Amino acid sequence: MSGQSLLEPGELSPVRSVPGNIRRPEYVGKPAPTPYTGPEVQDAETIERMRVAGRVAAQAMAEAAKHIAPGVTTDELDRVAHEFMCDHGAYPSTLGYRGFPKSLCSSINEVICHGIPDSTVLRDGDIVNLDVTAYLNGVHGDNNATYLCGDVDEESKLLVERTREATQRAIKAVKPGRQINIIGRVIESYAKRFGYGVVRDFTGHGINSAFHSGLIVPHYDSPHATTVMQPGMTFTIEPMLTLGTHEYDMWDDGWTVVTKDRKRTAQFEHTLVVTETGAEILTLP
Numbered sequence: 001m002s003g004q005s006l007l008e009p010g011e012l013s014p015v016r017s018v019p020g021n022i023r024r025p026e027y028v029g030k031p032a033p034t035p036y037t038g039p040e041v042q043d044a045e046t047i048e049r050m051r052v053a054g055r056v057a058a059q060a061m062a063e064a065a066k067h068i069a070p071g072v073t074t075d076e077l078d079r080v081a082h083e084f085m086c087d088h089g090a091y092p093s094t095l096g097y098r099g100f101p102k103s104l105c106s107s108i109n110e111v112i113c114h115g116i117p118d119s120t121v122l123r124d125g126d127i128v129n130l131d132v133t134a135y136l137n138g139v140h141g142d143n144n145a146t147y148l149c150g151d152v153d154e155e156s157k158l159l160v161e162r163t164r165e166a167t168q169r170a171i172k173a174v175k176p177g178r179q180i181n182i183i184g185r186v187i188e189s190y191a192k193r194f195g196y197g198v199v200r201d202f203t204g205h206g207i208n209s210a211f212h213s214g215l216i217v218p219h220y221d222s223p224h225a226t227t228v229m230q231p232g233m234t235f236t237i238e239p240m241l242t243l244g245t246h247e248y249d250m251w252d253d254g255w256t257v258v259t260k261d262r263k264r265t266a267q268f269e270h271t272l273v274v275t276e277t278g279a280e281i282l283t284l285p
């Protein structure tokens with residue numbers, strides 16, 4: 001594996017502003033969102049709005065990813081995505097969610113998820129996950145992907161490629177009438193072939209007008225995930241695979257989650273809707 005030194009927190013830039021005409025999610029300015037009590041199955045009009053929000057999220061992530069290179073700060077990636085979403089009339093869903101201070105999550109190397117963009121400078125050989133969610137027309141679209149920065153070692157490249165493949169295999173396993181634990185079963189069985197850890201405590205989730213609806217989508221084979229998938233259900237699949245343990249530590253910022261053994265980790269995510277025959281990805285650029 002790459003001999004990169006471990007990450008340390010950087011300096012935060014001031015909170016970025018969002019034009020006043022852009023609709024905010026209800027949780028902005030509050031310590032926590034109002035619990036969602038609506039259905040997990042969405043109507044056709046809501047799903048169409050989610051397609052639009054998902055497209056903007058995917059495009060914003062792709063735009064930020066164009067700037068991934070040694071010497072670039074994660075705060076600069078945040079600026080690019082923030083401005084793209086605002087320019088397209090969308091609110092960056094993470095900004096102000098339970099106090100999160102930035103418009104995307106940037107998780108490098110040993111960071112499993114929820115890294116906060118700051119003055120950290122990307123280095124040659126890093127792997128960088130960007131997690132971008134857009135709120136537009138009253139609904140959210142959530143996606144993430146792991147990118148290579150410069151010349152990345154083979155072990156890390158394979159981890160990224162296989163995490164992407166695990167995500168695609170899980171999406172193909174979505175079918176109405178199946179229990180949601182088929183998703184984790186497919187991911188875990190694939191990851192075990194390579195000796196990877198599968199993060200258990202951070203999961204996929206229901207999403208619609210709520211950023212997190214309460215529906216849990218584990219990425220391991222959980223006997224408790226017995227919800228039956230139905231056409232119109234909307235949720236994310238976002239496996240986090242590691243080169244070592246699935247156990248984690250959290251930084252003092254209350255957000256940044258790192259592998260306990262500090263080995264590298266990768267993640268991919270899409271927002272999906274269950275169809276009559278499978279799944280449609282809503283976060284396509």
